[in-house]
Amino acid sequence: MELFFPVRPDLADFRGSPEPAPGARVVFSEELWLSARRRGGHPEPASDVRWRAGFHVYRHARDVLTWPCRLWRVRDVADERRQEDERWFSTCRELTVVDEVPSWWVLGPHGERVAEFVEQVRALTPRQVAVVAVAEGEPVRRGAPADLGNCAVHVNAAFHEAADRAGDHLRTWDADLGSLVLSDPAWLRARQAVHAALRAVAAPEQCSAAEREVLARRWDARGAAHT
Structure with a gap:
C-alpha cells in the first residue's frame, strides 16, 4: 500500500536518515527524536509515548496537517503502529520513498x-x-x-x-x-x-x-x- 509522508520544507521535523529521496530506504532515529524533545524542554517520554514515536504516514494526502510541507509517496513501511484514537495516520520506523508529489495535494x-x-x-x-x-x-x-x-x-x-x-x-x-x-x-x-x-x-x-x-x-x- 502506498502512503503519504510529509516533512517541513527545511526538514526541521525530520528525525531519521538518509534524507527522503526517490528510492531511499529511510530509517527513523529515536535518538534524534529524543534530542529534539530535550531541546524543546520536554520531559523524558513515558513508555507508551516512546512506543508511538516514528514517522507519521497517512493513507490520504488530505489528512496531512503539516503546511507548508514537502510530500513524499512511500511504501514498504516497517514496524507500523496505530493507536485507536489515531484515525488519520499511523507511525512507522522505516519506509521506502517512491517519489515526491506536489505538496498542494494536502489541500x-x-x-x-x-x-x-x-x-x-x-x-x-x-x-x-x-x-x-x-x-x-x-x-x-x-x-x-x-x-x-x-x-x-x-x-x-x-x-x-x-x-x-x-x-x-x-x-x-x-x-x-x-x-x-x-x-x-x-x-x-x-x-x-x-x-x-x-x-x-x-x-x-x-x-x-x-x-x-x-x-x-x-x-x-x-x-x-x-x-
Whole structure:
C-alpha cells in the first residue's frame, strides 16, 4: 500500500536518515527524536509515548496537517503502529520513498489555488483588513458546509500569523480560555470574509458562478487598499 509522508520544507521535523529521496530506504532515529524533545524542554517520554514515536504516514494526502510541507509517496513501511484514537495516520520506523508529489495535494483537488490563497491571507495587512471589513458581501454561505478538508485549519493559521504581525492590541484576555483571543471588530469581520472566500476557492463545484462571486466579494475588495 502506498502512503503519504510529509516533512517541513527545511526538514526541521525530520528525525531519521538518509534524507527522503526517490528510492531511499529511510530509517527513523529515536535518538534524534529524543534530542529534539530535550531541546524543546520536554520531559523524558513515558513508555507508551516512546512506543508511538516514528514517522507519521497517512493513507490520504488530505489528512496531512503539516503546511507548508514537502510530500513524499512511500511504501514498504516497517514496524507500523496505530493507536485507536489515531484515525488519520499511523507511525512507522522505516519506509521506502517512491517519489515526491506536489505538496498542494494536502489541500485537496483545488490545492494549487488554495495554496496561493493561503499565502495571500498570510500577507494580509491592516490596511487591507480595514477595506475588507467595510466591504459588502456575504460573510458565510447558507446551506450545507463544503468539504474543505484541513484547508480551513491552514487558512486560519495564516490569518492569525497576519494578525500577530499587526500587533497585540488586536487581542484581549479571555479568562475562560486563559489566553489572548482576537477581538478587534475589523479583523473579526475580515476573518469571516476569508473563510467565505475559501469556500469559493476550495470547493468551487459546490457553488454557482454567482454564488462564488458573492462569497469572494468582500475578500476581493482588499485590492482597493493599494489605490
